[in-house]
Amino acid sequence: MNPAGVARVTTGCSEAPILRERGQREVFCGLTGIIWLHRKIQDAFFLIVGSRTCAHLMQSAAGVMIFAEPRFATAVIEERDLAGMADANEELDRVVTQLLARRPEIKLLFLVGSCPSEVIKLDLSRAADRLNEKFASTTRILNYSGSGIETTFTQGEDACLAALVPQMPEASAQAPASLLVVGSLADVVEDQFRRLFDDLGVGPVGFLPPRSSTELPEVGPNTRFLMAQPYLADTRRILESRGAKALQAPFPFGAEGTTAWLKAAADCFGVDESRFTAVTALGRERAKRALSHYQEQLAGKSIFFFPDSQLEIPLARFLSRELSMRIAEIGTPYLHRQNLAAELDLLPEGVVLSEGQDVDRQLDRARAARPDLTVCGLGLANPLEAEGLTTKWAIELVFTPIQGYEQAGDLAELFARPLNRAARLEV
Amino acid sequence: MQLTVWTYEGPPHVGAMRIATAMEGIHYVLHAPQGDTYADLLFTMIERRNKRPPVTYTTFEARDLGTDTAEIFKNAARDAYERFQPQAMLVGASCTAELIQDDPGGLAKALALPIPVVPLELPSYQRKENWGASETFYHLVRALAGPHAPAPGTERPPRDAGRRPRCNLLGPTALGFRHRDDVAEITRLLDRLGIDVAVTAPLGATPADIARLGEADFNVVLYPEIAQTAAGWLTRTFRQPATKTVPIGFGATIDFIKEVAEIAGVDPTAVLAGAPSRLPWYSRSVDSTYLTGKRVFIFGDATHVVSAARIADKELGFKVVGLGTYSREFARDVRAAAESYGVEALITDDYLEVEEKVAELHPELVLGTQMERHIAKRLRVPCAVISAPVHVQDFPARYSPQMGFEGANVIFDTFVHPLMMGLEEHLLGMFRGDFEFHDEVQPSHLGHGAAPAPDQTQIKETEIEKAEIASVVQAVTWAAEAEQELRKIPFFVRGKARRNTERFAEERGLATITVETLYDAKAHFGR
Numbered sequence: 041m042n043p044a045g046v047a048r049v050t051t052g053c054s055e056a057p058i059l060r061e062r063g064q065r066e067v068f069c070g071l072t073g074i075i076w077l078h079r080k081i082q083d084a085f086f087l088i089v090g091s092r093t094c095a096h097l098m099q100s101a102a103g104v105m106i107f108a109e110p111r112f113a114t115a116v117i118e119e120r121d122l123a124g125m126a127d128a129n130e131e132l133d134r135v136v137t138q139l140l141a142r143r144p145e146i147k148l149l150f151l152v153g154s155c156p157s158e159v160i161k162l163d164l165s166r167a168a169d170r171l172n173e174k175f176a177s178t179t180r181i182l183n184y185s186g187s188g189i190e191t192t193f194t195q196g197e198d199a200c201l202a203a204l205v206p207q208m209p210e211a212s213a214q215a216p217a218s219l220l221v222v223g224s225l226a227d228v229v230e231d232q233f234r235r236l237f238d239d240l241g242v243g244p245v246g247f248l249p250p251r252s253s254t255e256l257p258e259v260g261p262n263t264r265f266l267m268a269q270p271y272l273a274d275t276r277r278i279l280e281s282r283g284a285k286a287l288q289a290p291f292p293f294g295a296e297g298t299t300a301w302l303k304a305a306a307d308c309f310g311v312d313e314s315r316f317t318a319v320t321a322l323g324r325e326r327a328k329r330a331l332s333h334y335q336e337q338l339a340g341k342s343i344f345f346f347p348d349s350q351l352e353i354p355l356a357r358f359l360s361r362e363l364s365m366r367i368a369e370i371g372t373p374y375l376h377r378q379n380l381a382a383e384l385d386l387l388p389e390g391v392v393l394s395e396g397q398d399v400d401r402q403l404d405r406a407r408a409a410r411p412d413l414t415v416c417g418l419g420l421a422n423p424l425e426a427e428g429l430t431t432k433w434a435i436e437l438v439f440t441p442i443q444g445y446e447q448a449g450d451l452a453e454l455f456a457r458p459l460n461r462a463a464r465l466e467v
Numbered sequence: 468m469q470l471t472v473w474t475y476e477g478p479p480h481v482g483a484m485r486i487a488t489a490m491e492g493i494h495y496v497l498h499a500p501q502g503d504t505y506a507d508l509l510f511t512m513i514e515r516r517n518k519r520p521p522v523t524y525t526t527f528e529a530r531d532l533g534t535d536t537a538e539i540f541k542n543a544a545r546d547a548y549e550r551f552q553p554q555a556m557l558v559g560a561s562c563t564a565e566l567i568q569d570d571p572g573g574l575a576k577a578l579a580l581p582i583p584v585v586p587l588e589l590p591s592y593q594r595k596e597n598w599g600a601s602e603t604f605y606h607l608v609r610a611l612a613g614p615h616a617p618a619p620g621t622e623r624p625p626r627d628a629g630r631r632p633r634c635n636l637l638g639p640t641a642l643g644f645r646h647r648d649d650v651a652e653i654t655r656l657l658d659r660l661g662i663d664v665a666v667t668a669p670l671g672a673t674p675a676d677i678a679r680l681g682e683a684d685f686n687v688v689l690y691p692e693i694a695q696t697a698a699g700w701l702t703r704t705f706r707q708p709a710t711k712t713v714p715i716g717f718g719a720t721i722d723f724i725k726e727v728a729e730i731a732g733v734d735p736t737a738v739l740a741g742a743p744s745r746l747p748w749y750s751r752s753v754d755s756t757y758l759t760g761k762r763v764f765i766f767g768d769a770t771h772v773v774s775a776a777r778i779a780d781k782e783l784g785f786k787v788v789g790l791g792t793y794s795r796e797f798a799r800d801v802r803a804a805a806e807s808y809g810v811e812a813l814i815t816d817d818y819l820e821v822e823e824k825v826a827e828l829h830p831e832l833v834l835g836t837q838m839e840r841h842i843a844k845r846l847r848v849p850c851a852v853i854s855a856p857v858h859v860q861d862f863p864a865r866y867s868p869q870m871g872f873e874g875a876n877v878i879f880d881t882f883v884h885p886l887m888m889g890l891e892e893h894l895l896g897m898f899r900g901d902f903e904f905h906d907e908v909q910p911s912h913l914g915h916g917a918a919p920a921p922d923q924t925q926i927k928e929t930e931i932e933k934a935e936i937a938s939v940v941q942a943v944t945w946a947a948e949a950e951q952e953l954r955k956i957p958f959f960v961r962g963k964a965r966r967n968t969e970r971f972a973e974e975r976g977l978a979t980i981t982v983e984t985l986y987d988a989k990a991h992f993g994r
């Protein structure tokens with residue numbers, strides 16, 4: 041095998057027609073990414089420059105039950121900020137100063153753009169430059185947009201990571217080959233992958249985002265990167281512009297996906313076949329054993345994906361190939377063909393793929409299909425349950441560690457539990 | 468710009484959604500970017516509604532800007548009409564669409580839909596959720612009931628003596644704090660008084676119901692934040708009197724009954740004689756003695772805090788040491804109430820300011836919102852939730868009104884449960900120092916006796932504690948012995964004892980607090 045990824049299965053659906061829809065989209069905006077990013081990059085703070093709606097979104101999506109004070113906040117634009125741009129900039133500087141006085145431990149501050157700040161053309165990159173001068177000795181200030189007019193849900197992470205890439209130190213052209221894993225992973229998953237790469241002799245390995253903003257890995261022409269998340273199109277582009285090269289692979293869901301993902305790195309780093317097999321054998325074996333608990337329950341059951349996180353295609357691939365589920369429809373907010381090439385090849389033939397959304401029409405299709413399980417956003421779940429459909433919250437798939445061998449069983453369980461519950465209840 | 472971590476109220480269009488979602492046969496077309504669809508989950512997840520809110524969002528994107536966002540709006544409104552066939556439509560903009568100035572009202576008018584279309588102008592950069600709900604309800608009432616208004620100056624014809632008086636219940640919405648159960652309780656109470664409810668609105672009402680609001684004899688304003696503006700217009704237009712008392716608490720329920728009886732011309736004696744509430748007796752029972760003078764801090768929406776303060780002060784014998792609201796529109800009422808308890812009202816929507824105030828006042832009980840619950844938890848003060856913003860726990864499966872006599876029972880339990888029970892409080896004093904019985908031990912009903920592992924919250928607590936102490940102490944230090952003696956004081960009054968002692972020492976210019984100082988201070992302040 042070569043770095044281009046797993047063998048192409050020509051019966052796959054990479055050429056399948058796609059239903060493109062334009063209508064009401066029932067998805068979160070990119071600000072939501074802050075909820076996991078602020079826990080991942082532990083010395084970073086996210087200041088949304090937006091409206092009361094943005095603040096309310098964050099509160100509702102994160103729940104008010106957060107135990108410690110979150111490392112995010114909103115600078116709510118008010119009437120008088122709209123009156124004059126100069127004022128808005130001054131106001132922003134004042135709020136940032138106030139915030140950094142309250143939280144002096146912040147090493148990295150993201151100014152996060154929203155729809156209102158974009159529409160009034162509040163220039164946050166200039167604001168970041170300005171504030172960097174003022175706070176250079178303590179805090180680095182970056183900006184990106186998580187606005188709902190430009191990003192859906194997980195794309196906020198893409199924008200955030202893309203803003204981090206220019207900050208990564210330059211690795212020289214003479215530097216030995218290194219691997220970069222791109223996309224937020226739970227710490228436990230990151231550690232598992234690190235151990236596997238060590239055992240394979242692949243490395244040095246860096247992770248983006250790092251747990252601390254001061255540990256940004258180097259990047260250069262000898263950097264090869266593996267995407268851990270399918271929604272990082274901009275990050276990929278910018279990494280490539282810094283000379284790094286993407287390894288094409290399916291995403292690390294399930295035994296098969298994880299193996300193919302690791303294999304892409306192993307091949308690139310010249311790990312021989314027997315060592316690869318030896319190092320991955322235990323994990324593969326454990327993943328298969330864990331998945332076997334759910335085979336009976338999930339095999340033959342149909343599943344319908346509403347668009348949400350862009351994880352839909354890799355998840356559908358996992359569920360159809362490793363658990364024999366039937367795919368009623370895979371909706372995704374955006375279909376990034378380049379990132380998903382290896383995935384599309386592995387989808388069953390004739391699968392219905394839809395991109396974008398007209399939620400009412402898609403609801404009609406879901407009702408007609410009456411799938412055994414429907415994956416959808418928080419706004420739709422209870423109404424569908426009330427119509428007798430069994431649902432799974434899409435957002436849980438983003439918040440739960442699901443990548444890698446050791447999580448394969450957990451991932452299957454996430455889909456099995458709603459069915460299990462539906463079967464148990466006699467009310 | 469205002470720096471905020473949490474907010475008490477959503478944007479005004481969420482208020483409009485609370486009206487639309489409460490009703491039947493109406494649809495709201497909202498010009499908004501895709502992320503604003505998050506608001507649906509408030510209703511389907513937090514309130515556990517089994518239907519999607521009747522809202523169509525246009526979900527325009529950046530690439531649509533400056534080209535055809537108006538066209539997107541028109542298509543969305545047309546499609547929504549065709550698909551949902553509502554009896555009336557609300558149209559408006561969220562904060563982002565407000566900036567692009569597409570004028571949903573004008574665009575919808577151009578569509579000439581065969582139903583009433585009510586345009587909403589809700590300035591998102593100035594106003595908030597409750598105001599948005601109030602405006603939406605008011606405009607809806609004007610648009611739908613307006614055409615049935617009598618000519619100005621006409622008197623209401625007298626009520627037909629053969630039928631019972633009729634009123635409307637105004638103000639309950641979707642996502643309201645216990646609104647569902649309050650409506651049931653007050654409807655029952657009115658029925659016992661011989662009064663029928665003509666229309667409850669917006670909760671459960673159709674546009675046709677709104678159109679006949681003018682037929683009732685008077686209006687009961689359950690939640691002034693939502694219904695006062697509409698009720699005022701109905702009074703002016705249809706000469707319908709409106710109630711002023713919000714029946715939350717035992718005394719307020721009695722006052723409400725008298726007020727309603729007066730307006731409706733019915734005799735309340737039988738209902739008042741029954742007054743079926745346990746609150747007065749429970750409050751007088753000797754076990755409640757320990758409640759005497761407990762220092763309570765109250766924060767929430769205006770209606771609930773004003774009611775809670777009256778209950779706390781008059782019906783439970785607490786001492787109100789702080790009172791505040793995030794409902795700026797009702798600041799005057801809250802200020803007046805606060806004054807009657809000898810405190811200054813805190814009017815703010817900045818929860819950090821509330822936190823500071825709670826830390827400063829060291830109350831023994833906080834009555835607040837979910838936000839204050841967190842503040843209280845951090846400061847280790849017991850807390851009960853009395854007001855929105857709502858949480859999934861505020862939609863309990865059981866019947867749990869805040870209004871009327873049953874509401875008074877519910878409130879007695881709600882306010883008192885977070886506190887130690889009477890006899891228990893004395894036992895704590897008696898057993899202090901017992902090695903198995905100290906403040907790190909969990910109460911027996913909360914599982915095993917081990918102290919919980921310190922989590923982030925607790926670390927934060929001690930930091931706050933230290934910071935507070937540092938701010939007070941400065942010149943005053945504690946002698947080791949005195950510090951030890953302080954530890955012997957039950958933990959729920961220890962903070963107060965510490966502060967009082969330090970204040971006492973400071974006022975007298977003492978540099979060190981000894982055991983003597985501690986007891987001098989105790990004698991000085993009394994309990």
Ligand code: SF4
Nearest residue numbers: 102103104105858859
């Ligand atoms: S997750 Fe559930 S319990 Fe937690 S804040 Fe949200 S609604 Fe409340």
Ligand code: SF4
Nearest residue numbers: 069094154155188502
């Ligand atoms: S869609 Fe835009 S306005 Fe709405 S919450 Fe997201 S960034 Fe804020």
